[in-house]
Amino acid sequence: MAVVDYVPVAEVGIANPLADAAATIADLDGDGDPDLLTNDGWAPNRAETATFGVLNVLLPGHRGQIIAGDLDGDGDLDLVAAGDATHPLQWLRNDGNASFLPAATIGDGTPATRLMLTDLDHDGDLDIIAGHADKKTREVHTYLYVNLDGTGEFSPATKLIEEPFTPLHLLDWNQDGRVDLVGNYGVGQLVVMQNGPKFSHVATVAEFAVAEIDVADFDADGDPDFVLVENAFDELSGDTASRIWVYQNLGSDKLVANRIAEQNGQLAFGFNQTFGNVSFADVDNDGRDDILTTYSSR
Missing domain, CATH: 2.130.10.130 (Integrin alpha, N-terminal)
Structure with a gap:
């Protein structure tokens, strides 16, 4: 350590x-x-x-x-x-x-x-x-x-x-040299907006309620990927389950979702324990982006 x-x-x-x-x-x-x-x-x-x-x-x-x-x-x-x-x-x-x-x-x-x-x-x-x-x-x-x-x-x-x-993230989604936008508009509405004569919706990134987001080229293939925090609340039990997802951008508006933090996963978190802010950074200086997040429990 x-x-x-x-x-x-x-x-x-x-x-x-x-x-x-x-x-x-x-x-x-x-x-x-x-x-x-x-x-x-x-x-x-x-x-x-x-x-x-x-x-x-x-x-x-x-x-x-x-x-x-x-x-x-x-x-x-x-x-x-x-x-x-x-x-x-x-x-x-x-x-x-x-x-x-x-x-x-x-x-x-x-x-x-x-x-x-x-x-x-x-x-x-x-x-x-x-x-x-x-x-x-x-x-x-x-x-x-x-x-x-x-x-x-x-x-x-x-x-x-x-x-x-909503707070926006800047990225070149389609690698055309122009700045595109991604914004969080509620459940299932984390939306990429492509720059052109007008901004147009080109992809809905997630189908769940997104709590936090960051953008970086996580897989080093030249296009922007997403790291997302999902905090799912169960109204019946009052419990909250938290997960971190990486959405890899494969180009041509295609995304692949990888859930990297869940119960029994790489990071073990149970109910009533939630992730907060999340970001990409090369913490160990190995040329690859790592994921930083805050964590709380009740």
Whole structure:
């Protein structure tokens, strides 16, 4: 068994109950090491001392998601902030010197519940996918902001797909060089949507209630596969049975399901014991993706 030692937790910035509910990493100053990106700002990585510098607050009190990507094509990472009750959807241009220009509002500024960056129209620059709630019904749908000229000028929001919003995974399902989508829409509705003039449903991946999903080339054959968590609840007994499935993509819209974790299987879990988040990662550095998951029981 491998033993890993961790250094004590270090606090970065100042305590702020209105922000920093989530954090991620990105090389914002272009020095080759990952910096810390929070809901309201960022802190540079001081690799020589294994610490982070002072938090640079960019959006005081911002509670929404913030992500990094090169929106203007100049080689450094800009920021997109989802907004919240007091902040609009906006982006901040990185000037290349680890400083950010004042935020520019995107579209009409409606805050987003979730953000993604990808080149959806296949023109070489990053577009924005955002979840927006209808102001009357509060139902959330998925919208697209097209990066019009590669310099950060965005189109008005257009509804990307008709289904209610769900967190999406990006993949090239049919290996045509264009980004496709997969979304979880309930029991038997984990759906692949193929990129074209419009997004069209091309495959229903699972016929059960999917709790969690990740996408990677698990069998190293060049196309994306799926790892899914099924948590099946029995209303009569009140029991829950949890399983992990890998769906191998064989091309031509064909999928093969392999259940790798079940009672009496590779991993033994009984009733009232459930898997949580699941993801692919090459944990043992052997060139093959392994499966990471959380687990709980009651």
